[in-house]
Amino acid sequence: MATSIKDVAREAGVSIATVSRVLNDIDVVNEDTKKKVLDAIKELGYRPNIVARSLKTQRTKTIGILLPDISNQFYPEIVRGAEDVSNIYDYNIILCNSDLDIEKEKEYLRVLKEKMVDGVIYMSSSLRDEILELINELDLKTVLVETRDKDGVLPSVTIDNIKGSYDSTNLLIKKGIKDIAFIGTKKDNMNAWGDRYVGYEKAMNEAGIKIDSELVYLDSIKVKSGYEGIQHFLGLNKKFKGVVCASDDIAMGAINALRDNNMEIPKDVSVVGFNDNFAASIFYPKITTVSQPTYDMGSVAMRMLIKLLNKKELDEPNYVLEHELIERESTI
Incomplete structure (x- = not known):
């Protein structure tokens, strides 16, 4: 039989409400009690019902990453940086490859909304007005990587x-x-x-x-x-x-x-x-x-998005990371 939230509460010696507060990261629980609950969760191998939890909190702890071409070696390292940070904060990732097709981008954005993702990291071949309008229409919390919107409204991570x-x-x-x-x-x-x-x-x-x-x-x-x-x-x-x-x-x-x-x-x-x-x-x-700095672009973007989702102020809405010109054998 699967472990329930009642089992966790009994093991930790706290109420079900306290376990719920810890799972939903509500600050009213003191650190000692929080540790007891987390230890009990680990000991019992408890996994919360994500569907039930998302219906209650309106959050799924899931983030969509939309990229234009998964076969391009540039993007996997960005995704790896984003994923490493998402793991730290217990977020899951849905990866979408648009194949440089704006219609697929639109469809994926709609699917991500239907899947109730908490936010989106967006890399694209276009970033046309119709895409920006759709992001706004769907009310998707979004951080751009590799590009910026023309009015600088959406947070972004780029180089110059x-x-x-x-x-x-x-x-x-x-x-x-x-x-x-x-x-x-x-x-x-x-x-x-x-x-x-x-x-x-x-x-x-x-x-x-x-x-x-x-x-x-x-x-x-x-x-x-x-x-x-x-x-x-x-x-x-x-x-x-x-x-x-x-x-x-x-x-x-x-x-x-x-x-x-x-x-x-x-x-x-x-x-x-x-x-x-x-x-x-x-x-x-x-x-x-x-x-x-592809790994850093992904990790910075994910940290920015998680801050947005937790209603925290961004230190910098548009990060411009440093690039480096590397001379090798293809130039005289």
Whole structure:
């Protein structure tokens, strides 16, 4: 027979109401009594009825994490950081992969609301107005990771993506490279990936280097975009000595395409990635890239969300964590 709350109360020598207060983290219980109850719970292996508890408290101790592409090495480390913090505070996670599809994002947000999640950590390829409107309509407590809403209303954890891409472009410029291509996504995307084109554009403009629109390939952040981007440039007979990529996956695709066209990296073309995925450090050649503190992004976002759920004031509503430019073998 399953252990009941009555069994816990009897073992701890307290009332059922006291056990309930401890389970619901109500502060009126003194520390000694709380310890007795927690010890009894552990000793008896008691697991509270989550459904009954959520109906009473209107909280499920569950958090949804929505990400755009689970196959991208960048996101699992963010999830790991968030999950480690959620475990500390006894929250469960529902993981949703939108496959870069805005309709799937909408559907997952509705499903998470139906599942009565307490809040959402949101990473996305878009963050369009219709998504923000849906978050507000569903009244979902939300923390953004990797991106910010245009009005800065929702709490967020990011790096300065414009500065990161600016730094990587400047690295090539300082090495004397002027013919620099860019492979990524459109700058009007309301997310980190769009900001990376803005950083490239800013560095080129400040250096007085005219951007050749035929050396800009805007598609996705996947490996195939890197490969197809290089093939596109070569098909136009364009000359370039450097490529700034909006992700490490793009950089790997670009390097493979350059190799397939008998070009050496970095002798013929220098390539810079973004994110510092694990593969970037073992790929050949090892990729120069902008490193993001992915684990910290997830853990900070989860702590922020849990604070919101417990009606505590945030120390900082929009965290901007530090990035680092790591030079490896793909640049001269």
